Amino acid sequence: MSDRCALTAALNYYRAFNNDSDNLNAFPYRKINRTALILWGDTDAFLSSAIAQFNREWVMNSRVVYFSGVGHWPLRVCYSQVNSYIRQFAKNEKARLQQRDPSKIPKDAKFCEESSEPSAGKISHSIPGVPHNVTFPTSLAE
Template structure:
């Protein structure tokens, strides 16, 4: 394992975050960690089009609360490997990655916090691996077993999800998303979020990640592999928390309750005024909710 401190972030956490590369589930992953090594483990799973860096405002507060924070670049993203082929990004494989990373780091039981696609993986993990999860926290991510049925009864959500079909087509999405220095991806972050949420330094970090060889195809393969998924609709026994930015332009707020309905115990917290990027826009409120919830993990 190679370790290096993160000196690039002006978040106060630079001296705490360590980076390493590990082998898990047959490929190599870049993983950022911080917090006491003997603390309860919590895995932060980013979504599209981010990487570990999307949790930079959460890592130090969670670590200060005594948690061992693990934030991987999921497969296809950032500095992690980008295996070829759509089949390498099936939902079960993505869930296997999380379990393998945690096992490699010595954690057989852990909490998981997931945003966007990371939240979809987290939902699937909770349904499939209840013995390994201590807590489940979801940020603006639909339960994979509810999205299609919800869209059928809520036409606006079907319209909002139209981009998913485009992302599943070959080569054209790569052309569109790479044009003009990844302008569309940058707009996805900045278009609806308050000014300054993503500054130029942050956007430079994202553009660097998106420019890595094979990155765009790998990131899009998460969408292209959706037909391979077999979402699990079984009841979720793991205590759950859903935080939802109600101004999300792509995901209706009712999806929060749709996912919660599959849980034995779930608190839903709506954040009026927050968009899809709630952990960036309201870090103080998000961190406080996560710490209060995870403290019992």
């Protein structure tokens, strides 16, 4: 942000919600009646797998697919699987939430193993947004 006060204002907007549970609990929350497919990297350093689970609970007709060993950008690492899910989901209502045949799942890397539950306690420490198969120079001479 160009103005250093602008960052403070933006952060204060979010901080205001931390101690305002009385007002937030007063909203008449309802479950969302829509079909949703949630594709999630289970080692996301920014958003925990609990958020995907929360979405599954509040969106009535939803399914979460976790990609093992994948961080914040599943589309970059597991692109063929993610694109396949999106195509299948967009085709028709019936096919949207069906389990896929594991033998027909293309593997982009040793990562991308699919699961309906997240792996326990793993968090990615790689650089967010950079696929796992990218290598970096080890010296300035490279």
